[in-house]
Amino acid sequence: MSWLPPLLVALPLLSAAAIAGGQRVTPRPLQDVVAVAAAVAATALSFLLLWQVGAREVVDWFGGWRPRGGVAVGVDFAVGPLAAGMCCAIGLVVALALVYSLAFLPGAGRPFQALLLVTLAAMDGFAMSGDLFNLFVWLELAGTAAYALTGFQVERLGPVQGAVNFAITNSVGGYLLAFGIALLYARTGALNLAAIGRVLAGKPAGGLVVAALTVVLCGFLVKGAVVPFHLWAADAYAVAPAPVCAVFGGVMTDIGLLGVARLYWTSFAGLVHGQTLGEVLLWLGIVSALLGGAMAFLQRHLKRLLAYSVVCHIGIMLAGIGLLEASALAGSELLFLAHALLTAGLFFVTGVLQADHGSVDELRLRGRGGRLLGLAWLGGSLGLTGAPYLGLYLGHGLLDEGASALGRPWAPALLWLGSALSGAALLRAGARIFLGWGAGRDPLLADALEEEPPGRAAGRRLLVTVAAVAVAGGLAISLVPGLGQRAAYAAARFRDRGAYAAAVLRGTPLRAPPRLPVSIEHTTLEGVLSACGATLAAAALALLALGRRRLPQALSTAAARTLGPPVRVLHAAHSGVVGDYVTWVAVGTAVTGAAWSVLLRGG
Amino acid sequence: MSRRGRLALLGPALLGLGALLGWGVAGLPAFGHYRGPYGFVLDRIVVPLRHTTNVVMGTTFDVRGVDTMGEEFILYAAVLGVTLLLRSGERGRPGRQAGERLGTDGLRLLGVTMVGGGVLVGLWLAAFGYVTPGGGFQGGALVAGTILLLYLVGGRSAYAPFLAEAALDPLESLGAGGYVVIGLAALASGLPFLTNLLGLGTPGSLVSGGSIAALNWASALAVTVALLTLFAEFLETYVVPLARADEA
Amino acid sequence: MSYLPYAVAAWICLVGLAGVATSRNLVHLAVCLTVMQSSTYVLLLSVGYVAGGRAPIFKGAKPGAKAVDPVVQALTLTDVVVSVAVVALILALALDAHRLAGTVDPDGLADVHG
Numbered sequence: 009m010s011w012l013p014p015l016l017v018a019l020p021l022l023s024a025a026a027i028a029g030g031q032r033v034t035p036r037p038l039q040d041v042v043a044v045a046a047a048v049a050a051t052a053l054s055f056l057l058l059w060q061v062g063a064r065e066v067v068d069w070f071g072g073w074r075p076r077g078g079v080a081v082g083v084d085f086a087v088g089p090l091a092a093g094m095c096c097a098i099g100l101v102v103a104l105a106l107v108y109s110l111a112f113l114p115g116a117g118r119p120f121q122a123l124l125l126v127t128l129a130a131m132d133g134f135a136m137s138g139d140l141f142n143l144f145v146w147l148e149l150a151g152t153a154a155y156a157l158t159g160f161q162v163e164r165l166g167p168v169q170g171a172v173n174f175a176i177t178n179s180v181g182g183y184l185l186a187f188g189i190a191l192l193y194a195r196t197g198a199l200n201l202a203a204i205g206r207v208l209a210g211k212p213a214g215g216l217v218v219a220a221l222t223v224v225l226c227g228f229l230v231k232g233a234v235v236p237f238h239l240w241a242a243d244a245y246a247v248a249p250a251p252v253c254a255v256f257g258g259v260m261t262d263i264g265l266l267g268v269a270r271l272y273w274t275s276f277a278g279l280v281h282g283q284t285l286g287e288v289l290l291w292l293g294i295v296s297a298l299l300g301g302a303m304a305f306l307q308r309h310l311k312r313l314l315a316y317s318v319v320c321h322i323g324i325m326l327a328g329i330g331l332l333e334a335s336a337l338a339g340s341e342l343l344f345l346a347h348a349l350l351t352a353g354l355f356f357v358t359g360v361l362q363a364d365h366g367s368v369d370e371l372r373l374r375g376r377g378g379r380l381l382g383l384a385w386l387g388g389s390l391g392l393t394g395a396p397y398l399g400l401y402l403g404h405g406l407l408d409e410g411a412s413a414l415g416r417p418w419a420p421a422l423l424w425l426g427s428a429l430s431g432a433a434l435l436r437a438g439a440r441i442f443l444g445w446g447a448g449r450d451p452l453l454a455d456a457l458e459e460e461p462p463g464r465a466a467g468r469r470l471l472v473t474v475a476a477v478a479v480a481g482g483l484a485i486s487l488v489p490g491l492g493q494r495a496a497y498a499a500a501r502f503r504d505r506g507a508y509a510a511a512v513l514r515g516t517p518l519r520a521p522p523r524l525p526v527s528i529e530h531t532t533l534e535g536v537l538s539a540c541g542a543t544l545a546a547a548a549l550a551l552l553a554l555g556r557r558r559l560p561q562a563l564s565t566a567a568a569r570t571l572g573p574p575v576r577v578l579h580a581a582h583s584g585v586v587g588d589y590v591t592w593v594a595v596g597t598a599v600t601g602a603a604w605s606v607l608l609r610g611g
Numbered sequence: 612m613s614r615r616g617r618l619a620l621l622g623p624a625l626l627g628l629g630a631l632l633g634w635g636v637a638g639l640p641a642f643g644h645y646r647g648p649y650g651f652v653l654d655r656i657v658v659p660l661r662h663t664t665n666v667v668m669g670t671t672f673d674v675r676g677v678d679t680m681g682e683e684f685i686l687y688a689a690v691l692g693v694t695l696l697l698r699s700g701e702r703g704r705p706g707r708q709a710g711e712r713l714g715t716d717g718l719r720l721l722g723v724t725m726v727g728g729g730v731l732v733g734l735w736l737a738a739f740g741y742v743t744p745g746g747g748f749q750g751g752a753l754v755a756g757t758i759l760l761l762y763l764v765g766g767r768s769a770y771a772p773f774l775a776e777a778a779l780d781p782l783e784s785l786g787a788g789g790y791v792v793i794g795l796a797a798l799a800s801g802l803p804f805l806t807n808l809l810g811l812g813t814p815g816s817l818v819s820g821g822s823i824a825a826l827n828w829a830s831a832l833a834v835t836v837a838l839l840t841l842f843a844e845f846l847e848t849y850v851v852p853l854a855r856a857d858e859a
Numbered sequence: 860m861s862y863l864p865y866a867v868a869a870w871i872c873l874v875g876l877a878g879v880a881t882s883r884n885l886v887h888l889a890v891c892l893t894v895m896q897s898s899t900y901v902l903l904l905s906v907g908y909v910a911g912g913r914a915p916i917f918k919g920a921k922p923g924a925k926a927v928d929p930v931v932q933a934l935t936l937t938d939v940v941v942s943v944a945v946v947a948l949i950l951a952l953a954l955d956a957h958r959l960a961g962t963v964d965p966d967g968l969a970d971v972h973g
Contacts (some may be wrong), residue, residue: 197647
């Protein structure tokens with residue numbers, strides 16, 4: 009069945025070309041149907057692929073160029089269950105976004121749908137690819153389509169600025185990645201990931217390899233919006249239309265993390281002292297989780313708030329990858345699945361609020377939200393906080409298990425704090441908008457941004473339905489029987505460098521997979537307590553933020569005096585100026601490069 | 612951050628990055644001592660297996676053909692994006708355009724000769740792309756560039772056919788989509804995607820390479836039309852306000 | 860001498876990055892991005908060079924003749940197209956910025972921040 013991976017990419021691309029090329033000839037309803045059908049078909053094919061990869065690694069060599077004499081001559085797609093699962097989630101979110109945009113952006117024009125389909129194809133291609141330069145091509149394709157989609161509403165300056173910051177920062181990351189690819193190619197003489205891994209295995213990391221892996225991994229981290237490469241994310245999400253934000257925040261940022269994980273476990277894991285790569289990734293993840301959570305708490309613009317919540321959860325997922333442990337990776341997978349659907353759902357809710365009231369500002373929307381939307385927002389917030397048996401709960405539990413198994417209980421504690429902060433931000437916003445609690449003014453929050461123009465509320469019922477479906481799907485992830493065990497198996501397959509190389513380079517079939525039970529994953533008491541604690545802490549912080557006026561005067565002035573300066577520094581650092589962002593990319597690359605130079609030499 | 616703060620951060624960062632990259636390139640094999648097997652294997656096998664004497668194009672359109680498919684769509688997405696981003700701009704009305712044609716007849720004759728010559732050279736580069744140095748991209752870029760010369764030489768009225776979006780959009784889709792269709796044709800025959808299906812012909816002649824020739828022309832078409840669309844969008848948006856300033 | 864091309868590539872990358880980070884004009888910034896991308900072209904092509912090798916065009920030569928690496932040339936071609944696409948988008952955005960804000964200075968575009 010190795011015709012599936014290329015079809016997964018070719019079908020959306022061909023549909024995109026057909027839609028955009030035929031825009032003057034074919035009637036609009038037909039093109040809408042073709043667009044949604046293409047996305048749904050791609051999702052269905054992904055699920056079929058997921059079923060296929062249970063027993064073997066599906067490897068497809070393009071053009072029939074199989075390896076010759078041990079040299080991998082062609083480009084391959086090598087799909088395991090983790091990648092196939094990601095393709096399913098990507099397809100689902102893009103399909104939901106396309107359906108949503110039928111009602112939300114009825115006058116969008118065909119290029120909009122074509123660009124979304126191109127993004128879908130590029131993300132699927134990235135997830136499946138087994139060739140380093142091919143990964144770069146899909147990354148740039150997704151990026152190009154994304155820059156255009158961000159600047160979609162060009163009647164105002166905000167979208168132009170967001171698109172400029174996004175395009176420039178991500179291009180710099182991409183070019184650093186290309187530089188690293190050239191270095192790796194020179195060192196190993198190969199572009200195939202398995203072949204690179206085979207050459208580097210067991211060797212110490214010289215200057216060439218350290219420089220190459222630094223720029224390659226930092227290129228992916230820029231895409232993945234990890235601190236300090238994350239500054240573009242809030243600007244881009246604040247101005248893109250809601251369905252586009254759902255795709256970006258739900259799935260597109262996460263493919264950067266997949267790139268990091270894929271490169272580590274196919275190519276760099278065999279290096280001497282290779283495990284130290286994970287240390288730096290773990291710390292970047294923890295810092296992202298804390299900073300993302302803190303910044304989310306300081307926002308009043310709902311889409312920026314959600315953007316920082318994405319940064320926070322990306323940090324948690326990266327920490328799970330950086331722990332380099334089987335349960336932790338399985339936890340990150342489940343976090344990704346739930347997070348994709350829940351974040352998409354919350355962005356869909358903000359879209360409805362924007363269409364109803366013409367604003368996505370938390371303070372201006374105070375008390376104006378409807379009840380059904382409020383339920384969706386509450387569900388999404390609880391799911392993202394990881395309340396027991398909802399949403400991210402199972403992923404958090406597996407990640408914590410992995411960290412404890414390595415003897416690092418402080419890591420989950422810090423991640424817990426970040427998660428509680430972003431959860432508090434979401435709950436606070438929800439309470440203020442849908443219940444009318446809290447004041448109409450809050451000096452700790454960022455400045456107000458320009459008003460969004462009111463959109464048309466055509467087909468509002470469809471918009472709310474899509475949002476509810478996304479949130480419900482995300483919440484259910486922790487309850488799907490058998491998903492936890494299959495995620496663990498997928499993680500084990502993903503980490504097995506030897507089996508991957510054998511399957512890709514020699515076509516060796518895998519060992520027979522174990523029979524996996526179909527039951528809800530059992531979690532420990534600590535997991536339940538931690539989840540309850542996170543939810544309660546988030547609720548308490550939210551209430552504290554809402555009821556600040558009721559605090560004794562001395563306490564609030566003391567708090568303002570201690571918290572004020574750091575908050576001002578944080579707001580100033582996220583300045584909206586692209587020169588600052590690129591400077592931080594340079595700083596981040598230099599610092600991580602220095603750290604890896606020391607660690608990989610055994611220092 | 613103030614400009615001074617930014618420079619204070621940037622300086623040490625660039626020094627550190629420079630040290631890292633310098634240390635990295637010092638570990639490369641010396642210039643001229645390429646070691647890796649990949650290039651040597653392709654140099655040996657592409658001509659016998661695919662009958663294209665230009666091994667670079669054989670690599671681009673066959674061995675690594677899926678990269679080129681992605682690259683086509685990057686250009687396509689950029690063109691769609693530019694159309695999306697510039698559509699709210701002021702659109703040109705073909706009014707009085709003073710002083711826009713080149714001065715003397717001799718200069719116009721030279722310009723027209725260049726346009727004709729350039730298009731011919733571009734088509735030749737594209738046609739023989741897989742035999743001698745050249746290729747679909749290179750030829751397409753040259754053709755599009757020399758057509759732009761027509762705007763300078765003949766003015767807006769002479770260039771008008773190349774500003775017609777109704778003609779350019781379907782052609783662009785044909786180029787990009789055509790690439791995918793050729794790949795899918797192989798898939799439909801039960802072979803891997805983008806397998807070379809057509810007869811291979813004799814190396815060194817125009818009839819060689821099989822589907823490489825078809826893919827070559829698909830990308831030539833896609834690149835030419837993409838660049839023409841980009842020129843059209845920029846000309847419509849940017850030049851008109853200048854012309855208005857002239858009239859004002 | 861044998862490491863000069865690589866040093867040049869690294870230098871171009873840093874200069875381009877410095878230009879992007881300190882630019883005051885979006886059009887200048889797009890060109891700086893192109894400069895940064897050019898460093899990858901130089902690096903790729905230098906890495907693939909074989910001393911005494913001919914171009915990998917075998918019309919009129921036997922296929923076993925010593926030739927340089929064709930793979931890096933194919934990669935550079937793809938990189939060039941990527942660069943064209945990004946520059947086109949940024950220039951379009953610069954036109955929009957000029958129309959809406961009257962400026963193409965990236966420092967003056969900080970509408971969305973915090």
